[in-house]
Amino acid sequence: MLQLEGIRIVSLAEQYPGPYATLLMADLGADVILVERPGVGDPARQFPAFHAALNRNKRSVALDLKADGDKQRFCDLVASADILLEGFRPGTMQRLGLGFEAMAAINPRLIYASISGFGQTGPYRDRPAHDISYQAIAGFLHQQAATRSTRLPGDIAIGDLSSGMFAALGVLAALLARTRTGKGAYIDVSMTDGLVSWMSVMVGPVMNGEPLADIAAEPAYGLFECQDGKMLSLSIAHEDWFWRPLCALIGMDDVADLKRPQRTQREIELVARIGKAISAAPRAQWAERLDAAGIPWGPVNAIDEVAADPHFRERGLFSDVVEADGRRRRYVAQPLIIDGQHPGPRRGVPALGEHTEEVLSALSRRPTPSN
Secondary structure, rough: OOOOOOEEEEOOOOOHHHHHHHHHHOOOOOOOEEEEEOOOOOOHHHHHHHHHHHOEEEEEOOOOHHHHHHHHHHHHHHHHEEEEEEEOOHHHHOOOOOOHHHHHOOOOOOOEEEOOOOOOOOOOOOOOOHHHHHHHHHOOOOOHHHOOOOOOOOOOOOOHHHHHHHHHHHHHHHHHHHHHHHOOEEEEEEEHHHHHHOOHHHHHHHHHHOOOHHHHOOEEEEEEEEOOOOEEEEOOOOOHHHHHHHHHHHHHHHHHOOHHHHHHHHHHHHHHHHHHHHHHOOOHHHHHHHHHHHHOOOEOOOHHHHHHHHHHHHOOOOEEOOOOOOOOEEOOOOOOOOOOOOOOOOOOOOOOOOOOOHHHHHHHHHHOOOO
């Protein structure tokens, strides 16, 4: 039995944060029902590969929540659910008559989670934004602030993904509490709050007038180009016991006994020396040498190299699923390994409204929501 088998999640959350949260829980066995707008669906469907990566293992129901009949069908569906997840702007669900209080009246055991950019309260709650703005206000771009650089952050939507994980964590905690209290809960997930939480080791010291742990000042904590043009990362964060064998390996014995404060004072010089040494051999040779010396490192992989990496393949991180049309599609598997197994994926991506009749016709036969 999968860990969340028997748990039903009704999701109105679109695009990235909510779909990622429900992806994690669907892989663990939850019955995730996407409620999508007829004829349109999740806006992410206009990017089929992006949408597919987030929505395997789920079912799709098409309902117009502004139409009385479909609104009642939605309420009937919520009455059968354990969890309702939504990602609209604050106040939208209340205007539709589908806020927490209204849904809790239908299903007192319901766990209702709202994901929004800035949360349900506060002066920014109604501000529109996307991930770069969440990162900016949460301090993720503090280096750009300090240097007045307009360099953009990476391609990964950190605010979206972190809020999806916080939503999943909050929902699972509320499910556990419900086994003791019998009551549902309301969970307010702010993308920006989550990012500030991830900045705790920097924001906390600043609030208390304490110095930051500047790991990046280590000369051997960075990216270096090899002879063949490929790159590798060295990740000696503060450890003298890694610095000494690195120096022995690359011919820098004269600085092998430097302690961290001395190394950071000579950062520019030492980075240049390390870079020159690394550039003298191709990455494959460095892989063998660095592994043999027990030095922390990693290749700087392109995306196609990630998909081909033998370590990830050995761990079963990529999985094939046969779609409804008979085509085979490869997915990144659920990263958790539980009792030696990846819990998902088990099936592919639903077409818009594919399960409307299946889900709605079965409501009258649905047992009481799980404990």
